[in-house]
Amino acid sequence: MTKLAVQMTGIVKKFGEVVANDHVDFAVRAGEIHALLGENGAGKSTVMSLLSGLYRADAGGIAVHGTSSSIASPKDAMKLGIGMVHQNFRLVPTLTALENIILGERGEPWRGNAWKKRKLAQVDGICERYGLRIPLGQPVWALSVGEQQRVEIVKTLYRGADIILLDEPTSVLTPGEAEALFQTMRELKDTGKTMIITTHKLKEVMAVADRISVMRKGRMIASMDAGETDARNLAELMVGREIREREAAESGHAGETILEVSGMTVRSDHGHDALANVAFRIREGEIVGVAGVAGNGQKELAEALTGLRGWTKGSMLLQGERMENAGVRRLIDRGVAHIPEDRMKSGLAGSLGVVDNLMLKTYRTGKHFRFGLLRNRANVAWGKGLAERFDVRYAELGSPARQMSGGNQQKLLLAREIDQQPKLMVAVHPTQGLDVGAAESVHQMLLGLRDASAGVLLISEDLDEVLLLSDRVFVLYGGRIIGELPKAEADKERIGRMMAGLEDAEVAAQ
Numbered sequence: 001m002t003k004l005a006v007q008m009t010g011i012v013k014k015f016g017e018v019v020a021n022d023h024v025d026f027a028v029r030a031g032e033i034h035a036l037l038g039e040n041g042a043g044k045s046t047v048m049s050l051l052s053g054l055y056r057a058d059a060g061g062i063a064v065h066g067t068s069s070s071i072a073s074p075k076d077a078m079k080l081g082i083g084m085v086h087q088n089f090r091l092v093p094t095l096t097a098l099e100n101i102i103l104g105e106r107g108e109p110w111r112g113n114a115w116k117k118r119k120l121a122q123v124d125g126i127c128e129r130y131g132l133r134i135p136l137g138q139p140v141w142a143l144s145v146g147e148q149q150r151v152e153i154v155k156t157l158y159r160g161a162d163i164i165l166l167d168e169p170t171s172v173l174t175p176g177e178a179e180a181l182f183q184t185m186r187e188l189k190d191t192g193k194t195m196i197i198t199t200h201k202l203k204e205v206m207a208v209a210d211r212i213s214v215m216r217k218g219r220m221i222a223s224m225d226a227g228e229t230d231a232r233n234l235a236e237l238m239v240g241r242e243i244r245e246r247e248a249a250e251s252g253h254a255g256e257t258i259l260e261v262s263g264m265t266v267r268s269d270h271g272h273d274a275l276a277n278v279a280f281r282i283r284e285g286e287i288v289g290v291a292g293v294a295g296n297g298q299k300e301l302a303e304a305l306t307g308l309r310g311w312t313k314g315s316m317l318l319q320g321e322r323m324e325n326a327g328v329r330r331l332i333d334r335g336v337a338h339i340p341e342d343r344m345k346s347g348l349a350g351s352l353g354v355v356d357n358l359m360l361k362t363y364r365t366g367k368h369f370r371f372g373l374l375r376n377r378a379n380v381a382w383g384k385g386l387a388e389r390f391d392v393r394y395a396e397l398g399s400p401a402r403q404m405s406g407g408n409q410q411k412l413l414l415a416r417e418i419d420q421q422p423k424l425m426v427a428v429h430p431t432q433g434l435d436v437g438a439a440e441s442v443h444q445m446l447l448g449l450r451d452a453s454a455g456v457l458l459i460s461e462d463l464d465e466v467l468l469l470s471d472r473v474f475v476l477y478g479g480r481i482i483g484e485l486p487k488a489e490a491d492k493e494r495i496g497r498m499m500a501g502l503e504d505a506e507v508a509a510q
């Protein structure tokens, strides 16, 4: 008989009216990589939180390595050898990587140098053993996202975890970093560790998982060996309907120029030029994709175009009108929409409910506001309808957005931005964290905007997505556009080489 590392039986977890886990049975074998899949809001993170002691179940039981266990706190979970790699890393930015890893150890602040040296050797040994490269002496704020994630992993290992939970670990990683993470996971498996991972990227699942379980609407609906299934079958199991094969969208019919950028120079937070002398155009009815590894100016590009960051040089013509440094308000009035990279920081107001978030940019207009008052009844009806059209699922209309599942937060944001019927949409990682069904509807929405003659700038690290939707693709490297390719010539290998700075294509005449 195979040994089970984790066995959940009849688990029920409710949040008010919402049944997040509805009599869930879930078995994970010792030493396997088990992928937990499901639509946005299916209840995956809830399962992870129950196992790591963040929440307590309303009913049901959990056995760890065959022993019935009560997990009432993260400390209890740790004692049972369960460690969680958090998606929003819980590290102290001003402490070094090493200090973060040993943080909370008894008497740690008072120990001397000899002790610290011993700890360094011990942690170094763990890193060495699993091939985890981390600059242990650097403060965490100076580390890349991938490195910070490795710190989180080493932290769980240092504390003796042998069951490691990873909730959407790759949604914040570049493709290269994700590959490195999978390599680490395979090495962890070779030493007998058990891992549970959630992700929406089915290719990743097929690449790394031994077994797969699928949840739908709070229920566990299937468990299988990875060898028994494929990405298409999984997609259908998750959303309960057939998912169309993704194939490149038909090109749009480009019209007049909507946006013309020239000589764009923008500083980063650190004060150096994040973008230098960038020039491009976007026409009506066109999706222009920006490919590139994060940190090559994408964030600054999106912010400068939407008024969140100042320009040091250059000009921005929006339908013929000078708009560089015009400010957020004026850009919104002129029809610029924005799906930001960090939806909780600059997209949604976490403490507000569905309707208020939908009105966030337009509450001052006559539609929502009349005779000095918000038109509450009309606004609620409007908000409900809009949420329904975009398939935003929520517990109660008024519950704070931060309690919604990640994918539903993203859909809420999209509903608001697309409903404005923008002239220009700046979309950054628009399908990050979305399930396959929702990602497909977002793609349809962006194509719909294009067909309604908007111009779309699509910034994404998902090269498949960029190639699928874009009429033209340019590659950003080191703050410059190093190549531009029309749809017909945009192939993955070539763009991949440009993204790594290995090939410098002639910038095609526009």
Ligand SMILES: Nc1ncnc2c1ncn2[C@@H]1O[C@H](COP(=O)(O)OP(=O)(O)OP(=O)(O)O)[C@@H](O)[C@H]1O
Pocket (backbone or CB within 6 Å): 015, 018, 019, 020, 038, 039, 040, 041, 042, 043, 044, 045, 046, 047, 394, 395, 403, 404, 405, 406, 407, 408, 433
């Ligand atoms: N703290 C909370 N308070 C209220 N409702 C919650 C809370 N956490 C989760 N929920 C609700 O429980 C349900 C399941 O959420 P969960 O986060 O487990 O989904 P998920 O499968 O992880 O989704 P996603 O893929 O979008 O991350 C959702 O309807 C969500 O809104």
Ligand SMILES: [Mg+2]
Pocket (backbone or CB within 6 Å): 044, 045, 046, 405, 406
């Ligand atoms: Mg989740």
